Amino acid sequence: xxxxxxxxxxxxxxxPLVFLAAxxxxxxxxxxxTDLTIALAVEPVSLDPCxxxxxxxxxxxxxxxxxxxxxxDPETGEVVPFLAxxxxxxxxxxxxxxxxxxxxxxxxxxxxxAAAAASINRVLDPELNCQNLDQFPYPLTATALDAATLxxxxxxxxxxxxxxxxxxxxxxPATPAGEKTSSPVGTGPYRFAERxxxxxxxxxxxxxxxxxAGQATSVRYVYREEPSVRAGMARTGEAxxxxxxxxxxxxxxxxxxxxxxxxxxxxxxxxxxxxFTDPRVRRAAQQAIDKQTIVGSLMERTGTPFDQxxxxxxxxxxxGFTGPAFDPAAAEQLLRAAEADGVDVxxxxxxxxxxxxxxGSDEVIQAIHxxxxxxxxxxxxxxxxxxxxxxxxxxxxxPDQKATIIAISHDNISxxxxxxxxxxxxxxxxxxxxxxxxxxxxxxxxxxxxxAERAALYQRAAEIEYRDVNAFLPIALQSKLLMLGPGxxxxxxxxxxxxxxxxxxAITTG
Amino acid sequence: xxxxxxxxxxxxxxxxxxxxxxxxxxARLTGSPANLYLPEGASPERYEQFNREHxxxxxxxxxxxxxxxxxxxxxxxxxxxxxxxxxxxAAEAMPPTLLLALIAMTGSLAVxxxxxxxxxxxxxxxxxxxxxxxxxxxxxxxxxWFALVGVLFLSIQLGLLPTSxxxxxxxxxxxxxxxxxxxxxxxxxxxxxAMIDALGSGYVQNARARGLSPSRLVYRHALRNAALxxxxxxxxxxxxxxxxxxxxxxxFAFPGIGTLIVGAVLNRDFALIQASxxxxxxxxxxxxxxxxxxxxxxxxxxxxx
Numbered sequence: 001x002x003x004x005x006x007x008x009x010x011x012x013x014x015x016p017l018v019f020l021a022a023x024x025x026x027x028x029x030x031x032x033x034t035d036l037t038i039a040l041a042v043e044p045v046s047l048d049p050c051x052x053x054x055x056x057x058x059x060x061x062x063x064x065x066x067x068x069x070x071x072x073d074p075e076t077g078e079v080v081p082f083l084a085x086x087x088x089x090x091x092x093x094x095x096x097x098x099x100x101x102x103x104x105x106x107x108x109x110x111x112x113x114a115a116a117a118a119s120i121n122r123v124l125d126p127e128l129n130c131q132n133l134d135q136f137p138y139p140l141t142a143t144a145l146d147a148a149t150l151x152x153x154x155x156x157x158x159x160x161x162x163x164x165x166x167x168x169x170x171x172x173p174a175t176p177a178g179e180k181t182s183s184p185v186g187t188g189p190y191r192f193a194e195r196x197x198x199x200x201x202x203x204x205x206x207x208x209x210x211x212x213a214g215q216a217t218s219v220r221y222v223y224r225e226e227p228s229v230r231a232g233m234a235r236t237g238e239a240x241x242x243x244x245x246x247x248x249x250x251x252x253x254x255x256x257x258x259x260x261x262x263x264x265x266x267x268x269x270x271x272x273x274x275x276f277t278d279p280r281v282r283r284a285a286q287q288a289i290d291k292q293t294i295v296g297s298l299m300e301r302t303g304t305p306f307d308q309x310x311x312x313x314x315x316x317x318x319x320g321f322t323g324p325a326f327d328p329a330a331a332e333q334l335l336r337a338a339e340a341d342g343v344d345v346x347x348x349x350x351x352x353x354x355x356x357x358x359x360g361s362d363e364v365i366q367a368i369h370x371x372x373x374x375x376x377x378x379x380x381x382x383x384x385x386x387x388x389x390x391x392x393x394x395x396x397x398x399p400d401q402k403a404t405i406i407a408i409s410h411d412n413i414s415x416x417x418x419x420x421x422x423x424x425x426x427x428x429x430x431x432x433x434x435x436x437x438x439x440x441x442x443x444x445x446x447x448x449x450x451x452a453e454r455a456a457l458y459q460r461a462a463e464i465e466y467r468d469v470n471a472f473l474p475i476a477l478q479s480k481l482l483m484l485g486p487g488x489x490x491x492x493x494x495x496x497x498x499x500x501x502x503x504x505x506a507i508t509t510g
Numbered sequence: 511x512x513x514x515x516x517x518x519x520x521x522x523x524x525x526x527x528x529x530x531x532x533x534x535x536x537a538r539l540t541g542s543p544a545n546l547y548l549p550e551g552a553s554p555e556r557y558e559q560f561n562r563e564h565x566x567x568x569x570x571x572x573x574x575x576x577x578x579x580x581x582x583x584x585x586x587x588x589x590x591x592x593x594x595x596x597x598x599x600a601a602e603a604m605p606p607t608l609l610l611a612l613i614a615m616t617g618s619l620a621v622x623x624x625x626x627x628x629x630x631x632x633x634x635x636x637x638x639x640x641x642x643x644x645x646x647x648x649x650x651x652x653x654x655w656f657a658l659v660g661v662l663f664l665s666i667q668l669g670l671l672p673t674s675x676x677x678x679x680x681x682x683x684x685x686x687x688x689x690x691x692x693x694x695x696x697x698x699x700x701x702x703x704a705m706i707d708a709l710g711s712g713y714v715q716n717a718r719a720r721g722l723s724p725s726r727l728v729y730r731h732a733l734r735n736a737a738l739x740x741x742x743x744x745x746x747x748x749x750x751x752x753x754x755x756x757x758x759x760x761x762f763a764f765p766g767i768g769t770l771i772v773g774a775v776l777n778r779d780f781a782l783i784q785a786s787x788x789x790x791x792x793x794x795x796x797x798x799x800x801x802x803x804x805x806x807x808x809x810x811x812x813x814x815x
Contacts, residue, residue, distance in 0.1 A: 045547075045591065045777075053549055129560060134549045182593060197592055197599065198765055198773070224674055226761050228658060232666045232673040387778050390545035430552075 034507055036219040036488075038500070039230045039239040043198065043223045048180040049171035050123045050130035055411075057131070058498040059243075060201055060221055065106075066169035066186030069097050069116060069150070070162050074493035077313045077415040079162045083111065083170060083187065084150070092157035097150045097165070103210045105172035106191040113144035119170040120152070122177055135167035135419075159450030160416055189214050189503045199223070203502070214503035227359055234483035241490060243482035243500065246359035247300045255484045258301055259492035260477070262311040263411035265303065265358065267351075267368070267473040268393075268424070271433045273403035278343045282470040283324065284334035285405065288375040290326045294367045295476045298360060303476035308462065309410065309424065311477055313494070316417025316458035323466060323474060331375040350382040353407040354389040358478060365407060368475070372405075379405070394430050409478065413495055417458035418447060424472075425465055434471050439464055518802065522795040526788065527581075533787045534577055534780075535570075542566045543778030547590065564590065577784070586788065587781035591774065596785035600770065604789050606676065607766035610758070611751035613682070614689035619744060622694050626701020627728055630709060641698060649695025657688045657761040674762045685758040693747045700743045704736030711735070737808045745801030749794045 044057040049066045052058040063071070069084035084097040103111040120142040123130050138156040145151050154161060172185035184192050189211065190203035201221045205214055222239070224230040231249035233239035250256040269276040269285060276282055295303040307323030310316050335345045351372070353365045365381060372379045382404075384392070391398060392406055408431075412420045423429045427440050439461045446457035465471065482492055487509035544552075544560045561567040565576065580586060586596040622645075629641040664684065665673040672681045708714060709732050717727055752767070759769030767786055774782035 046593075126556065126559070129548070129556060129563075131549045133556075134552060180593070197594075198603070198769065199763075222675065222763065224763050226658070226763075229661055229674050229761060229763070232661055235666055236669060236673060238673055238675075385776055387540065387543060387546045387776075391541065394545060 034215060034217040036216045036240040036502065036505060036507075037233075037238065037485075038219060038221050038502075039224050039233045039242040040221055041223065041225060041227070041230065041244065044201065044221075046131070046180060047182050047184050047192065047195065047201070048130070049119070049169040049175065049184050049186060050128065050132050051180070052169050052498075053131040053135060053167060055498045059500050060203075061184060061186070062169060063188060063499045063501040063503075064190045064203060064219075065184050065188045065192050066171060067188050068166045068169050069099070070166045072163070072166055072413060072415065072495065074495040074499075077494075079166060082166070083116070084165075087162050089161075090151075092159075093154045095152045095154075095161050095165075096145070097152065097162075099148050099150060100210065101148060103187050104208060105174075105187055106185045106206055107172050107174055109172050109174065111170070111187050112147045113150040114147075115173045116150050116170055117142040117144045118173055118177075119175070120150075120165070120168045122171070122175065123168050125177075127178070128180065132167050132169070135164050157448060159448075159454065160418065163414055163416060166414075189501075190219065193218070212503060214501075214505065215507050216502055216505060219502045231483050234485045237486045240485045240488045240505065241482055241500075242485075243496070244359065244480045245483045247302055247481065248360070249483075250301065250481050251483065257482050257484065257490070257492050258479050259482070259494065259496050260311070260479050261411050261494055261497035262313050262413050263409055263478040263480075263497075264306055264309050264311060264474060265361075265364075265407070265409050265476045265478050266306075266309050267405045267407055267475065268431070268433060269471050269473070270397070270401070270404045270406075271435070271469075271471050273401070275338065275343050275345045275347050275349075276403055276471075278338045278341075279468070279470055280334040280338045281343060281345060282473075284331040284338070284375065285372060285377065286470055286473050287324050287327045287331040287334070288377070289368055289371045289473060289475070291475050292326065294364060294371075298364050298367060299476055299478075302358070302360070302479050302481060304479070306474050306477040308466065309472050309474055310412055310417060310420050310462075313415050314412050314417050314420065315415060315455035316421055316462050318459045318462055318466075321463070321466065328371075328375050335376050345376060346378050347403055348378045348380060349403045349405060350392075351379050351405050351407070352382045352384060352389060352392050354384055354386055356386070357407055357409050361407065361409075364475075395432070405473070411497065413498060417455075417462075421458055421461060422447070425461060434465065434469055436464065436469055439469070514802075515799070518799050522799065526791040526795060529791045530581060530784055530788050531578075533784055534574060537778075537780045537783050538570060538573070540778060543590065543780070546778055581788075586785035589774070589779050589782040589785075591777040591779040591782060596779075596781035597789075599782060600767065600785040600789045603765060603767045603770040603786070604793065606764070607752060607755050607768065608793070610682070610685060610689065610755060610764070610766060611748060614686050614751055615693065615744065615748045617686060618690045618693035618697055618747070619740075621690070622697030623701050623733070623740070625694075626698045627705050627733060629698070629702045630705030631724070631728060633706060638702075642702070645695040645698035645702075647695070648691050649699070651691060653688050653691055653757045654761065656691055657684065657757055660684045660687065661761065674764070676764055681762075681764075685762045685764045688758055688761075689751055689755065693744075693751075696747065697740065697744060700740055701736065704739045705732055708732035708735045734808065738805065741801055741804055741808060745797065745804075748801075749797050752790060752793050752797065 042056050044060050046057050052062050067083050069082060070079050071082040073080045083100050085100050087095055087097045089095050099113055105111060123132050124136060138154045138158055140152055140154040142150060142152045175181050189206055189209040191206045193202040193204045195201045204218045227246040228249050230242040231245040234242035269282050291305045295305045308317055339345045351369055355362060369379050369381050392404055422443050423431050425434050425439050426432055426443050427435050442457050442461040446454050449457055484490060489506040489508050542561055544557050548556055548560055565573060589596040589599050592599045625641050629638040632638045661673050664671045671683050675681050714732055717731055755766050755768035756772055758764045759766050767790055771786045774786055
């Protein structure tokens with residue numbers, strides 16, 4: 001009798017589980033038909049066309065929902081036509097763009113110069129606080145000369161304006177002027193359909209697209225913070241693409257694809273705080289880090305040891321330059337020499353990082369910490385969330401800040417060093433701890449120059465930093481991994497991190 | 511009973527307001543979230559504009575007074591991160607969490623009570639040892655480890671369950687199992703202990719001598735007396751489920767208040783942090799009142815006192 005009652009209760013106990021397990025017979029969902037699911041790490045913060053500087057927003061919107069007048073060719077790094085067919089420089093501050101005809105926004109409004117001008121001027125409205133505004137250092141005005149001709153006048157000569165204009169995603173005239181929108185309307189191959197906050201964004205195919213339409217009829221972006229879950233979704237077919245995935249979750253077959261997004265992992269020392277006030281100490285830190293071993297064993301496919309802070313596609317990259325080699329004995333000697341001159345080389349240093357810097361960054365930072373400690377530095381790892389990390393990255397720095405070495409993962413997809421060097425090297429740069437008048441002068445000169453001269457000036461500034469200043473400890477040129485689901489073909493490129501064009505995704509099986 | 515309820519409600523209001531006020535100051539200790547929302551290289555003017563727009567330029571006391579005024583009208587302000595009223599976002603996230611917690615707690619009790627009772631009845635025998643070892647194991651396994659292993663094994667290797675999300679009923683299996691893990695272990699142990707005490711008491715011996723069937727003895731008499739400690743621990747665990755569910759949210763991308771709070775903290779969204787904590791506070795307080803009322807139902811002595 002007792003046994004029977006126990007069984008009854010046990011049976012009751014099992015009801016919820018049995019019910020759920022029975023329902024599981026249907027197995028995982030599949031990315032069936034031509035509806036794609038893309039698993040991302042984080043949700044877009046904003047869906048406004050003027051906030052696409054943030055990669056989390058851009059990866060959903062750019063080249064899918066919204067398009068710009070120009071774009072960067074992911075293969076060559078050149079600025080190429082997009083919604084503009086051509087452009088010309090009328091005078092040092094004025095550019096004219098001839099726009100593509102026959103293009104319509106998703107709401108049916110024709111795309112013309114007036115729409116383009118309104119959209120560009122909207123980005124530049126400081127009241128709107130657009131992310132993309134910071135790609136435009138000089139105030140400019142866009143005016144429609146006629147339906148197909150747009151004139152953009154900059155307050156200061158700007159030789160790379162066609163490149164900058166690629167950061168102005170064009171929204172429909174109906175986009176509210178004085179406030180951000182969460183329902184973007186663009187000209188791209190996919191139109192915004194729905195956003196379920198915290199869960200997904202869905203786009204559907206724009207069958208009236210002016211260019212090559214995508215194969216997928218819709219795409220749903222979902223967010224999975226845990227890298228192994230993202231990868232699992234692609235492996236089981238729940239997701240068509242999972243991006244990014246970590247080395248640990250990568251498969252050995254060609255479903256895991258590698259791509260470089262011109263991203264460099266480097267450390268920045270606080271040159272105004274002891275012991276980094278002494279250049280020998282900064283040099284010692286560089287020579288103390290065994291980047292070959294660390295990158296080779298911990299970053300594997302996602303990194304290559306690197307000696308500069310911009311990739312070779314950026315005009316500030318110095319071909320053939322190699323930084324100081326790993327030499328702990330030399331590092332110790334430099335520290336002893338500095339100590340003999342009264343520098344407090346044992347002063348505590350915070351090695352500042354954040355857990356989401358890149359997959360596996362915690363282990364890399366621990367190895368760097370070990371290297372620095374072993375030559376005599378007193379280092380403490382400080383792992384912060386993004387906001388606290390930003391407070392130590394950007395000036396003005398907290399007055400009570402200790403000496404720091406901050407870990408940075410910086411990308412420059414534009415190919416122009418003006419998107420990196422002024423920020424990190426100039427005396428007034430937001431992320432700079434360098435105070436060097438020679439570098440400042442070269443950067444100011446480069447800003448006004450164009451072509452080969454501009455590149456040469458940036459490279460000279462970089463060389464002074466790398467040879468004499470040594471505020472940076474470059475570690476690795478980074479690569480990222482994505483995983484394709486079954487029946488999906490996509491070839492990532494250098495822009496995949498910010499432009500995952502759904503139209504480029506091929507569905508090879510139903 | 512009514513007086514008791516009123517007294518509990520008054521103390522609960524004080525508790526919730528206290529928590530919300532503490533959260534207000536703790537959140538603001540981290541400074542303005544402008545760094546997160548403005549791009550690199552943003553001018554000082556843009557920082558000023560951002561702070562002005564969101565009221566972060568005001569002295570702390572003035573922000574606090576405005577905040578309190580809002581709380582009285584149940585207006586926590588707009589979420590910077592989600593760009594909508596914070597209370598609306600928090601209230602939307604609560605039902606999935608409550609449902610998940612309800613299923614997990616019902617399942618935990620349904621598994622733990624019979625197991626604990628069975629172990630108590632077979633004290634020191636093989637069944638007791640197996641149940642005790644199993645329950646200690648489930649109570650000790652880290653939930654994040656179980657969640658990830660569950661995904662790797664059941665979803666990726668065997669393809670039985672979806673890895674994440676909440677789209678199908680099957681999606682709920684792993685989150686529910688993860689949430690049930692520790693409570694099942696703990697509640698089994700609590701039931702076992704309480705039942706051993708109850709089964710050794712005089713009235714049970716007396717009932718046994720009168721020839722009551724063992725099942726009636728256990729489930730009608732002993733279990734009812736063992737219910738009080740069980741209710742206490744179950745109530746505490748249920749509050750933990752409402753409060754937490756963070757692992758479930760993070761690993762399985764299960765929408766709920768845990769995920770929302772983590773997101774709000776990472777995005778320095780003060781309004782959303784406050785609204786979410788308020789909602790969770792109210793839920794936990796109501797749950798505690800419910801547990802107190804259940805005490806009274808289970809034990810007449812509590813009713814009288």
